[in-house]
Amino acid sequence: MTDKMLMRKDAAVGWMIFNNPERRNAVSASMWQAIPGILDELEADDDIRVIVLTGTGDKAFVAGADISEFEKNRNSADAAREYGIAADAAQMRMYHCSKPTIAMIRGYCIGGGVGVALNCDMRVAARSAKFGVPAAKLGLGYAAKHIKKLIDVVGTAQAKEIFYTARHYSGEEAHRIGLVNHLFEDGELEAKVGEICENIAQNAPLTIRSVKEIIAELNRIDALPDLDRCERLDKDCFDSEDYAEGRRAFMEKRKPVFRGR
Numbered sequence: 001m002t003d004k005m006l007m008r009k010d011a012a013v014g015w016m017i018f019n020n021p022e023r024r025n026a027v028s029a030s031m032w033q034a035i036p037g038i039l040d041e042l043e044a045d046d047d048i049r050v051i052v053l054t055g056t057g058d059k060a061f062v063a064g065a066d067i068s069e070f071e072k073n074r075n076s077a078d079a080a081r082e083y084g085i086a087a088d089a090a091q092m093r094m095y096h097c098s099k100p101t102i103a104m105i106r107g108y109c110i111g112g113g114v115g116v117a118l119n120c121d122m123r124v125a126a127r128s129a130k131f132g133v134p135a136a137k138l139g140l141g142y143a144a145k146h147i148k149k150l151i152d153v154v155g156t157a158q159a160k161e162i163f164y165t166a167r168h169y170s171g172e173e174a175h176r177i178g179l180v181n182h183l184f185e186d187g188e189l190e191a192k193v194g195e196i197c198e199n200i201a202q203n204a205p206l207t208i209r210s211v212k213e214i215i216a217e218l219n220r221i222d223a224l225p226d227l228d229r230c231e232r233l234d235k236d237c238f239d240s241e242d243y244a245e246g247r248r249a250f251m252e253k254r255k256p257v258f259r260g261r
Contacts, residue, residue, distance in 0.1 A: 024063035062113030094119035
């Protein structure tokens with residue numbers, strides 16, 4: 001673990017916080033390594049219904065990888081490979097988190113920061129946020145699975161423009177092209193994210209999980225979607241106690257109390 005990655009629990013909301021403000025929350029090797037453990041704990045807590053990812057302070061969400069440590073941690077082919085394995089494992093752990101995830105974005109969201117945000121189900125940003133993928137300015141390559149995540153969110157034409165121009169996008173532009181789900185004034189961002197979390201937390205966890213997993217299955221690029229698995233996920237919802245509770249609550253004209261089983 002590292003003090004540059006923080007975890008917090010607020011009722012039904014779990015928080016994973018990138019805490020490297022002196023480097024605009026750029027992600028170091030130890031931060032990549034800490035991410036799976038944090039998500040494991042938040043997933044295992046049945047009281048947590050939604051997870052928010054954010055950065056410390058208002059200067060940045062995540063401003064890419066911490067390049068200052070590359071000389072130490074990526075100074076050879078073997079070292080670079082180990083770093084890449086840790087970073088990829090963290091990215092995939094975020095992407096495959098079984099609970100709904102929201103990126104709450106203030107300030108700069110650049111390069112790897114956009115990658116972190118794309119691993120979340122939703123992106124909610126302050127109006128002053130700035131986005132960009134500067135790979136073409138650095139000569140970096142991008143793996144197909146990470147490019148696919150951007151295409152899934154903004155479409156092929158916009159993904160090409162983001163990569164080709166390597167320019168910064170304002171919060172307004174990011175919202176217009178669909179990179180951001182919601183855009184709020186800076187001072188009201190956290191309260192608005194809280195409202196979204198409360199809405200999600202009141203809904204049936206099994207339904208949300210099944211939809212999340214079915215969408216992931218339909219978006220696979222390594223194989224055809226497993227439609228039988230999708231059907232089982234759908235059926236599990238109808239066989240659940242939560243579905244029975246939802247029906248009763250509707251007939252009794254009250255809010256349902258879902259327990260995720």
